[in-house]
Amino acid sequence: RKEVEQDPGPFNVPEGATVAFNCTYSNSASQSFFWYRQDCRKEPKLLMSVYSSGNEDGRFTAQLNRASQYISLLIRDSKLSDSATYLCVVCQVQGAQKLVFGQGTRLTINP
């Protein structure tokens, strides 16, 4: 079983739609969680951290469910510019911090 699993997609949704991604992780000792965005031929960039209480940043909402070991990202009122790959990232602390990436979910917003 992969340490961090995501549905690779692709997700093709119309502009203005709401889209949600889930990610599951296997290590219950994981401590920090993030969503990164990666555009084609670019490096991953931090989109948002994910907190236990859930957090929102504009049209983006991230949720963490520690009991079920999954993380979600919700994008409302999607824009063409939201087209990218979204990477779920889990930080484990085993001595030193260790970042583990999912394979990414590819999203395309269609006009």
Added chain:
Amino acid sequence: EAGVAQSPRYKIIEKRQSVAFWCNPISGHATLYWYQQILGQGPKLLIQFQNNGVVDDSQLPKDRFSAERLKGVDSTLKIQPAKLEDSAVYLCASSGTVRGEAFFGQGTRLTVV
């Protein structure tokens, strides 16, 4: 604040040749990562440094890959000899917070022909 710097941006080499990549992390970041990303996949950790010490190199193909961070700042990743399957983007990232979020350089796109 300056971000993570990597060079070169692109490199094309023939198989069995050697290649080296350089990374300068964000100032003050103790943790430095090298990742390999193959098209369509998420980044795969090759090696992680904490200051100048290696904390995880379990997925580094040590017969051909080596990395160092001698003074705890800049790092180099070397491949010798390169194979066709090494064609990928090599990403360097650094982290300096308790939460552990990492910041990436632009990467080096390696093509082995």
